[in-house]
Structure formats: structure tokens, C-alpha cells
Amino acid sequence: EIVLIQSPATLSLSPGERATLSCRASQSIRGHLAWYQQKPGQAPRLLMYDASKRATGIPARFSGSGYGTDFTLTISSLEPEDCAVYYCHQRADWPLTFGGGTKVQIK
Amino acid sequence: EVHLVESGGGLVNPGGSLRLSCAASGFAFSSYSINWVRQAPGKGPQWVAAISRDSTYIYYRESVEGRFTISRDNAKNSVSLQMNSLRTEDTAIYYCARVEVDNGYGSGYYQYWGQGTLVTVSA
Numbered sequence: 001e002i003v004l005i006q007s008p009a010t011l012s013l014s015p016g017e018r019a020t021l022s023c024r025a026s027q028s029i030r031g032h033l034a035w036y037q038q039k040p041g042q043a044p045r046l047l048m049y050d051a052s053k054r055a056t057g058i059p060a061r062f063s064g065s066g067y068g069t070d071f072t073l074t075i076s077s078l079e080p081e082d083c084a085v086y087y088c089h090q091r092a093d094w095p096l097t098f099g100g101g102t103k104v105q106i107k
Numbered sequence: 108e109v110h111l112v113e114s115g116g117g118l119v120n121p122g123g124s125l126r127l128s129c130a131a132s133g134f135a136f137s138s139y140s141i142n143w144v145r146q147a148p149g150k151g152p153q154w155v156a157a158i159s160r161d162s163t164y165i166y167y168r169e170s171v172e173g174r175f176t177i178s179r180d181n182a183k184n185s186v187s188l189q190m191n192s193l194r195t196e197d198t199a200i201y202y203c204a205r206v207e208v209d210n211g212y213g214s215g216y217y218q219y220w221g222q223g224t225l226v227t228v229s230a
Contacts, residue, residue, distance in 0.1 A: 034216040034217075043202055043223060044220065046216060046218045049216040055218060087152060091208075091210070094166050094214070095154055095166075096157075096214060097154065098151050098154070099151065101151045
């Protein structure tokens with residue numbers, strides 16, 4: 001099973017600051033990675049897929065990068081509504097797996 | 108508009124059974140694979156099962172293999188998850204999700220999710 005390790009566990013930043021979230025895979029997943037945002041009581045929302053492609057309707061302040069085992073989600077300028085938990089997800093091999101999440105808090 | 112609506116959750120004793128359903132609308136159902144993803148309270152999402160467009164390919168996570176069965180009826184635009192021999196660790200919100208950027212085997216990413224149905228396994 002491919003394990004995805006996300007860091008940091010919690011990120012506390014002020015509005016307008018840059019957020020950098022990391023996801024590291026236990027083996028190469030090429031570019032088969034997605035990022036989701038989840039708010040309490042809601043299903044996850046797809047932000048990025050294939051590591052760097054923005055999903056429909058996602059603001060340009062969200063961007064993704066990486067290949068192989070190391071991936072990054074960047075929020076260029078935090079907005080209050082970005083307060084959420086962010087998960088990475090690989091679809092390179094069965095079983096599909098998710099990371100443990102990074103909680104983004106807005107100061 | 109794409110809609111996925113899960114039903115069938117509830118409280119069940121360990122060892123019991125439940126059948127979840129996912130009703131789809133607003134898109135060409137037979138053109139998309141569907142996955143079930145669950146989320147235990149306070150935990151991250153966990154993939155459970157996948158079924159390809161025409162049911163040719165079916166996959167399960169190891170912990171549910173032999174206990175859960177995924178199936179679909181393209182004529183009725185629905186997917187089911189039959190869950191037997193339920194364990195306390197199966198307690199979670201169960202989501203069905205439409206697969207995007209399908210690799211042809213039912214694997215991909217999830218743009219559209221249902222609202223989820225809660226399964227609680229407890230004595």
C-alpha cells in the first residue's frame with residue numbers, strides 16, 4: 001500500500017500569507033496525485049488533480065506541484081474561507097490512499 | 108447538474124448487514140466509474156471499493172474484501188454496496204463519488220461526491 005505522509009499537521013497563518021502544504025509518497029506515484037479541501041460537515045472538494053491541474057471553479061490562488069514522491073499544494077494568499085483540512089490522494093495504484101491531512105487555521 | 112444521493116445507512120450490530128445505495132442523476136451514468144469512500148469520525152477519507160463503467164473491473168480495499176460487494180445497475184443509474192459481517196471499525200460516513208480522469212479500471216479523482224450516509228456498527 002502506498003502511504004502518503006502530509007506535513008505539517010497544522011498550519012496557522014494570517015490572511016494574505018502564503019501556505020505551503022507537503023505530501024510525500026512512500027513510493028513513486030508519478031503525477032497521479034490530487035488535493036482536496038474539506039470543511040466540517042461537508043464532503044471533500046477537489047482542488048487539484050494530476051498534481052498540478054486545477055479543478056473546475058478553483059481559484060487561481062491554489063496551485064500544485066511535484067512528481068514522483070514529493071508534492072506541494074500552495075495557497076498564494078490565504079483567505080478566511082481557506083480555513084479547512086486539506087488531504088492529498090493518490091490514484092497510481094490499488095488500494096487508492098489518502099494522506100492524514102493538514103489543518104489550515106487562519107489567525 | 109450532477110447529483111449523487113446515498114441512502115441505506117443506519118445503526119447495526121457487529122456481524123450484521125447493510126445495503127447502501129447511490130442514486131445518480133444529471134450525467135451519463137454508464138460513462139463513469141463510481142467509487143465508495145468512507146470517513147470515520149475525526150479521520151481522513153478512506154477508499155473502500157471501485158466499480159468501472161460496465162462492471163468489468165471491481166476492486167476492494169483488503170479489510171472489506173469478502174465482506175463487501177459493490178454492484179451497479181446502469182439502467183437504473185445506481186450503485187450499491189452490500190456490507191456483510193460488519194465490524195465496529197466499519198463505522199463511518201460512506202460517500203459515493205464519481206470518478207474523473209478514469210484510468211479505464213475505475214481509478215481516478217473525485218469531483219462529485221454525495222452527501223454521505225452514516226453507518227454505525229455498535230452493540
